[in-house]
Amino acid sequence: MSTVAASGGLTLRGLVKRYGAVQAVAGIDLEIRRGEFLTLLGPSGSGKTTLLMMIAGFQDATEGDILLDGQPITGTPAEKRNFGMVFQGYALFPHMTVADNIGYSLSVRGRPKAEIAGRVAEMLELVQLTGKERRLPSELSGGQQQRVALARALAFSPPVLLLDEPLGALDRKLRVEVQEQLKDLHRRVGTTFIYVTHDQDEALSMSDRVVIMRDGRIEQVGSPEELYTRPRTEFAASFLGKSNFLQRDGRRWSIRPERIDLVAQGLGRVSGRVLSLNYFGPVLKYQIETAEHGPLEVDVDAWRGGPALQPGAQVGLDWKDDAAVPLDE
């Protein structure tokens, strides 16, 4: 298997996509580093899929430029870009066997049969599907189809791999498993991964960096930890994880539910009354009404937090100085 690819750095410059009066992508500037796992995260309609389709070459940019390792590729057609892609629903060729699907990119490039067969075997091993080469896609499970799609997209050693919600069709338990496999695969092939999802857990667990998108613009870019601990906007704070919002000193602050400690009544920064509690296994989630900030959500470690408080109980709420993060206006 090839080591870190020699190329795969992308630059997006002032990218705009308009459909009539609608701006699907409203000016994106982004530097994507070679070999990184970058996730475009956003709700539907945020422009993340349109942006991916523009990078793939299936949508023309209304304005702006896309550069691969400094070379403009904005006008290059999709078939000349050499980017791998895993489609939503996989888009495996239904009339071809697994081996023909995986070998397709090499076969259309006119590579010799022996070379294709060798590469197909290598890719099957990479995604642990050896022995399934003669099957049709319809004879495979969803998880297996997803791996064939990955192998097919990586078979020609593309510098960039685009993934459009590749786990959307899998059930929850399998999704966690495949996240691990994807991360491991990314480490091994060294290709730049650009991953589109609306699932915050996927974004947090796999990415080197996450781009939070909203209304065709970038809301915030950063490592998962940066975004989680230092969200800059209310949208970023509530889309990635849960957050309470406070009004203090003339600005808005975000504070994560698990950063608030419950202390004895009269102690702490504010006092409140328990509205409700929900048991979630490892955590207890409280709704606590406070005079200063309205209802706040508080997560308490179920094992270390002491006996559960019942609705109506009076408590104090405390947090460290760095728990409250100031937000941009």
Place this chain on the structure above:
Amino acid sequence: MTPARLNRIIAWSLLVFLVAPALIAIPVSLTSQNYLSLPWDGLSLQYYREVFTSPDWMSSFFQSSLIGLTSAALATVMGTLAAVGLWRMSSRWGEVLRGFLLLPLVIPPIIAAMAFYRLYVPLRLIDTYTGLILAHAVLAAPLVLITVGASLAGFDRRLEQASRNLGASASQTLWRVILPSIRPGVISGAVFAFIASWDEIVVTLFLSKFSVYTLPRRMWNGIRENTDPAVAAAAVVLLGVTFAAFLIWALLQRRARRARTPT
């Protein structure tokens, strides 16, 4: 009487009403008389023998086959390419263009026949195979456009994107991904195009004189000039080929449907 039973009776009556006039040729073709009549006085296969041994009838049979197969092939290529092109365009102009391309289906055959005649006289295509094949192909291409268009409507656009993304050119994508997926539509279109040419008479009457003499044309003349029951036997052969073509189509459709159902 239950509604289901009533339904069934109406359906069968309609079917008989539609098909019976065509099937009347079968008993007539078996008559032992020497004029067009029902075989009350005994059955005979003599007119089949006549059709199959007459050089004239056999020549017409082969001419119709040649013109039908060639024009169907031509119509299939034109209709399929047009359908794929329109599918790629996917804009308002595409729909306008589609309507325009379907015009041969709407225009009355007699008008089309006159148009071809006016066009072919200066081109010296009257009474030639080339002329008739081209005319039949033009008339049948919209049928292919419709069947292939219907197949493409159910074709997942992401398959085309996947093919291009993997580096395939437009023609590689067409041959290796699009065509295999829409094959049932292409085959249906080809069968319909063949049937359309096989029993076409109006345009043929205008465009042929002596050297081109298709099966429907010879039947037409046979009925006008005399009442030779050989016409009925030829009609049964004509019907038989049409029915066989339809049967092939139906079988292929069924197989395609089975292949699509996941195991």
